[in-house]
Amino acid sequence: VQYKDAQGQPQVLPVDGGSRTVTVPGLSASRRYKFNLYGVWGRKRLGPISTDAVTAPATEEPPSQPQLGELTASHVSPDSVQLEWSVPAGAFDSFTVQYKDAQGQPQVLPVDGGSRTVTVPGLSASRRYKFNLYGAWGRKRLGPISTDAVTAPVEEELPSQPQLGELAVSHVSPDSVQLEWSVPEGAFDSFTVQYKDAQGQPQVLPVDGGSRTVTVPGLSASRRYKFNLYGVWGRKRLGPISTDAVTATEEPPSQPQLGELTVSHVSPDSVQLEWSVPEGAFDSFTVQYKDAQGQPQVLPVDGGSRTVTVPGLSASRRYKFNLYGVWGRKRLGPISTDAVTAPATEEPPLQPHLGELGVSHVSSDSVQLEWSVPEGAFDSFTVQYKDAQGQPQVLPVDGGSRTVTVPGLSASRRYKFNLYGVWGRKRLGPISTDAFTAPAPATEEPPLQPQLGELTASHVSSDSVQLEWSVPEGAFDSFTVQYKDAQGQPQVLPVDGGSRTVTVPGLSASRRYKFNLYGVYGREQLGPISTDAVTAPATEEPPSQPQLGELTASHVSPDSVQLEWSVPEGAFDSFTVQYKDAQGQPQVLPVDGGSRTVTVPGLSASRRYKFNLYGVWGRKRLGPISTDAVTATEEPPSQPQLGELTVSHVGPDSVQLEWSVPEGAFDSFTVQYKDAQGQPQVLPVDGGSRTVTVPGLSASRRYKFNLYGVWGRKRLGPISTDAVTGE
Template sequence: MGALVSIAFGQTRQYYFVSTPQTWTNAQSVCRRDYTDLATIENMADVDAVLRTTSNYPAPENAEAFRSSAQDETSITLQWNKVNNNTSFVLQFNGTETNISEPDGDGPVNHTVSSLTAGTRYTFTLFSVFENVRSSGVSIAAVTAPENAEGFRASKQDETSITLQWNKVNNNISFVLQFNGTETNISAPDGDGPVNYTVSSLTAGTRYTFTLFSVFENVKSSGVQLPAVTAPQNAEGFRSLRQDETSITLQWDPVNNNVSFILQYNGTELNVAAPTGNGPLALTVPSLTAGSRYTFTLFSVFENIRSSGVSIAAVTAPENAEGFRASKQDETSITLQWNKVNNNTSFVLQFNGTETNISEPDGDGPVAHTVLYLTAGTKYTFILYHVFMNVRSSAVNITVATAPENAKGFRPSAQDETSITLQWNKVNNNTSFVLQFNGTETFISSPDGDGPLLKMLKASRHQNKMRRASLCSGIKSTTTSALFSS
């Protein structure tokens, strides 16, 4: 090592110190070319001779504090303390040597080795060099940072967790996940396929920033960031507020001013903007089919992430009954009739402050219902609702009267050859009469005042004979005329 030096001693051998670094084969070639051969040490006298020969050429000191100070995916920055202003350096790695000049100024020496492979371990040997004489050298192992994970994304989230996913780098690479000022170590994965990691105990409807580092031998990659949000809370108080034959109005409580909504039904989606102000939200869904059941699912939405959703079933009101009418009435009952809608629709009949439930009809044909225990000669208003799953139609109504009571005291009060005077007691001031005889009808208005009513019937000469006969028998005088209250 070092320059060529020739030293002669009293012994029979001469030793020459050549300071130029050589391989063993090259050193042998140089010695055989310029001298005799490589030196052979056979006894202590030879050892003493060699030591005396090299004593005037001390090897330079090794650099101290040789370390890696920074690294990324393709480079490692090495650092060491300078020896002095006259000492340069040689850096060996991967079978190559790099000469590094004597540093200027004070402070440590920095040298960056570039064009390296990510996530790889390298051994570096540093020699201090003074007048071409090298120190014994110092070695360190250092690694490049691994590549960042690719495909870093949120694969799933709910109200309290986010599942992150990324592609593995290789079997030697672990990971560190940073968020909210915390770090989580994630072991190198087994097997193929993406890596999945679920971050739990999060706050609903909140935005988080995650930074993922690949780690190789405690060295982190530069990191890749991902913003991701948790799903918002479901809306509370989701309900059907009202409905008619073609629409349903839905209502729910807002989550907050940053949360919008999506309403799903019948394979369609409606976007509902985030609310302004306080109070519940109402949405009317139009163009629906009467008497039909719908399932509505409401999602809260925060930054395009949906909540798990809440569902309700609601129905439109059925169509009103057609053909609602009174088919028959007497003094104490009215029979109502209407056309059925379908076999799933029942009815509610309202009158006089009462409600009567009427079951779904069997068979075809109109529905008939008789209302009993009514008061004679009284008007009633009947309201009929069709009912489907407890939802009523808008209703139809009719006003119908019971038949009045028959007039009492109906009798002939006087007769002569051409007339009969009939008499009866009035019913009340609202009741008029119809008198039938001989195939004719005579309308008699509601009476004024109190007392019995009188009606004179006049007859032809031929009729007079018959009447006399009838009156004499005392039979047909009361049966040939019929009196109706109306």
């Protein structure tokens, strides 16, 4: 599940393949979110399917805004500064420390909201730094408070320069080579092995200074490689010493075979399949069948499994199941079997009924709705209506509610509200009502609507046009310029409300463009005013295409890597560094075109990263050049411990759990249990919580709950407890 949080940052919530529901925690009240759900099938990501939701308004009185006190430097060393600060009133959610490193690159250090001190690492000796601290409170960023500090000088006598001995190959396989080397004198801080891969791309493998051997992985079989080893000593790179090696020939594994597919267990809504693999091993399997509506369904299974349960079937129905084995890029099979699901044994509950929908309270910007359910119970409700711009809106309501307030409406306007009841997979209704919002309070005289004047082209070049306009009356919140590019695609350029001129870049020479300017005033878009302009012919000879040189990792810490690169010819407009974080999510770091070094922050310790650097030149993206780096080892904190798990509250459809952590701190928790259909469910919980409510349970049913603590890459536990839901 992917969505953006209240700060606009993308978030990813993983869900196991057997689940059909998940609760997204940690959202902000009264806020619209768009959720995209992707299905992962083997190495493919299918989808997304999407939906919008507006979180309910917060009922608590918002806390008073906190205040930042003073920021001081309490301890200084040659490569770090310890900062301390005070918060005289209130509490912040988190802090960020901002400063520029020795290369002038901006750096950001996040700090949790409970801290009042932080050590800024990786600084240069005898250098003045300015530190700005911001406090994050809800959606606001308060501050900064600032302080200056000069790092201490390096007092140690530099040791004598070390020397590299010989580099040799000690072991060869089809996809790797083991290298060994000697250091006859002195000691290096670290080493780097450089070589070119099968595609001719330069690769860099960092090695710690205490090692004398390393295995270079990911090579191609039966191929000659040249390896260069450099020794890093302080800021110097010594060497290289070199050797050649030819990787061994790879024997292809024999193709695996599928055996028989049988049905081992049948229920009204599921079938358990079993199969054999008499020879070889598959990477994964897929089960394909058609559901009750005739739609094809695919169920992925890992390569080590020999059984799988196909859920969500219809009772008393014949299904044909095909099983395929995936081996490398090949799909073998299928083997097939038929099965008839068992008849339904339970009497389905009576369908609930919607009563009447009425309006119980009206204000200038909201309407309170009330409704009745004369028979049965719904799982949830949805209220649908169109806003002042005619856009459809959906407001979700839980199944136990009989009233809801619809916020964000316009004054003195007629709205039609439709209420639907959700019962299992059915949506019943709607029941409807109309309402007029109250007129806006007459305390303030609304400002006069602004007016747009004339739009002119004041300067024209071969690839840009400068526009100017007037606003004879009033003030706009912002403007937008709309036009079509050389390919006929519509483009939109936003402009702040205080501007009266803007340059439209990226145009084609000797081409006529029509520009429309709109003024945005509150929720209204006024205009457009228009003008035509013809770009000047191209007079200059285009500069020659620049070239990227080599990319290397020049400094490594537990949570950052410093990259360096060269541009042997020409100049780029900008660069982008791309890599995947510890969760496998792609990250992009923009760098200005004049830089030749950048520090990538926020990495995980003792982890291999691959960095790709692209050069942006006009509309072209050149590259990439690549390098690998392993972050330094971080002294791990002591392992936390789980205490006891207890049930603190029980309802007919929910259970509240509580637990203790007698020692240490976890990054997060997960609660695992099986629902009334026996399907495993996973509920994620943040690491600071000690209680959670498990919703959506069935009445008068025994459940077993397992709680795991997630600490780094480890999952500790579980601790367990049983509970029986109320009637």
